[in-house]
Amino acid sequence: MSRRAFDPFWLVLGIVTGSYLLFWLGLLGAAAVHSSPHDLWHALQTREIRYAIGLSLITCTLTAGLSLLLAVPVGYLLARGHFRGRVWLDAALDIPIVLPPMVVGLCLLIFFQTMVGHLIERVIPFTYTIAGVVLAQFVIGAAFAVRTMRGTFEHLSERPENVALTLGCTRTRAVWLVTLPAARRGMFAAASIAWARSLGEFGPILVFAGATRMKTEVLPTSVWLELSVGNLEAAIAVSLLMVALAVVVLASVRLVGERV
Secondary structure, X not given: OOHHHHOXXXXXXXXXXXXXXXXXXXXXXXXXXXOOHHHHXXXXXXXXHHHHHHHHHHHHHHHHHHHHHHHHHHHHXXXXXXXXXXXXXXXXXXXXXXXXXXXXXXXXXXXOOOHHHHHHHHHOOOOOOHHHHHHHHHHHHHHHHHHHHHHHHHHOOOHHHHHHHHOOOOHHHHHHHHHHHHOHHHHHHHHHHHHHHHHOOOHHHHHHHOOOOOOOOOHHHHHHHHHHOOOXXXXXXXHHHHHHHHHHHHHHHHHHOOOO
């Protein structure tokens, strides 16, 4: 056996990692055993929660698709573009990640009270609607997708694309035929991360789209609504469902071979 296995340095790292993992497993285990499986399953069968599950799946999928459509060109620009102010653009695109979620929702709400916002809502109403749920998820999810796509393009060699350019391809055609097929795993990872992040989004949705039952209620707001009326079993059931969905998404990303 390697001597490294007995090195105190690696032993300490293993203890720290194992302790943190056990802490999280303890939290999830405590929630899982708080109620019986029958009570948890019964809670998920209520009409309101079934509606929230369906709406969450639809809105998160739409958000993931929209986030990917934005993340591919923006990520490529950040990874391959050379221009003044790129560092500032990179920092600005991280703002949704570092802002408190409630602030994001408040900014959306205030924006749609302006003249421009009112003009937009004449075409598509966003405030306190399902479209508002998607927009609130998109603002956060797209930022994470952009980070993932930038890392993907940075790790891809530029040589195949440059060869395509020398053979007469335009930049657009070279990216479409050479770079994007090579980046398919990163694209899957970006969409998956946006989907998982949108699934857990609460603050912006609550402020901007509201938590109206059978209208704009998604899984995170279901947890809040159930807790507000003292229905702990339903809140736990929804929480565990969200954990299971997030684990499935992250496992899928790992299976495709893209580390995030």
